[in-house]
Amino acid sequence: MEKLFIPILLGSDREGRQSEKVARFVFDQAKVYGKFDTQFLDVKDFVQTAKTGAAMPSEKSKLWSEIMKRADGLVIVSPEYNHGYPGELKLMLDQLYQEYNRKPAGICGVSAGDLGGARMVEVLRICLIELQMVPIREAVYFPKAHDLFNEKGEIRDASYKERLQKFFAELAWYADALAKARKA
Numbered sequence: 001m002e003k004l005f006i007p008i009l010l011g012s013d014r015e016g017r018q019s020e021k022v023a024r025f026v027f028d029q030a031k032v033y034g035k036f037d038t039q040f041l042d043v044k045d046f047v048q049t050a051k052t053g054a055a056m057p058s059e060k061s062k063l064w065s066e067i068m069k070r071a072d073g074l075v076i077v078s079p080e081y082n083h084g085y086p087g088e089l090k091l092m093l094d095q096l097y098q099e100y101n102r103k104p105a106g107i108c109g110v111s112a113g114d115l116g117g118a119r120m121v122e123v124l125r126i127c128l129i130e131l132q133m134v135p136i137r138e139a140v141y142f143p144k145a146h147d148l149f150n151e152k153g154e155i156r157d158a159s160y161k162e163r164l165q166k167f168f169a170e171l172a173w174y175a176d177a178l179a180k181a182r183k184a
Helices: 019-033 058-070 087-093 118-130 159-183
Strands: 008-010 040-042 074-079 104-110 134-142
Touching (some): 008 019, 019 074, 074 118, 104 118, 104 159
Parallel strands (some): 008 074, 074 104
16 A cells, blocks of 8 residues: 555644644654655644635635645544534635545544543534545544643653554555545
8 A cells, every 4th residue: 555645634723722732643643653644734824714615815725625635534633612623624624525525534532621522523523424525433532631741742641652553544444445446
């Protein structure tokens, strides 16, 4: 199997976001996994207006489109806000449609509470299905995100490395299978 291009998207632009530590950790682990070429993407670098269909300047929208045309799948790292996902993530996802079709998506949930964004993951899966993406079953939940990392930004619980390897393996299987199906 040739290397797959799987970008990691941080789905929140909130000041002081704990999800950024998680997203950077997921990005680093994707590189360690070794079967992906990856790119770190931050919703705050794309979405600039709270308006559906016009949330991005045209050059940012074009860049997002080019990235997703090239991508074999996508990993979204997002916090849970009021049982859902951030509005800026919804605005970014709504910019495209065909570029997502028949590509897998993996979701990493983040929360300050005990559930690690579980409700957000379930809600986001429904949106991704409507975009004709294939959300994988495996998800990684990061509860109490403020306690998961030390002052240097290193994860305190090494089991997350193993969890992410399992997550990436499932995502790679789907990305490879769907890429072959898209070419057929």
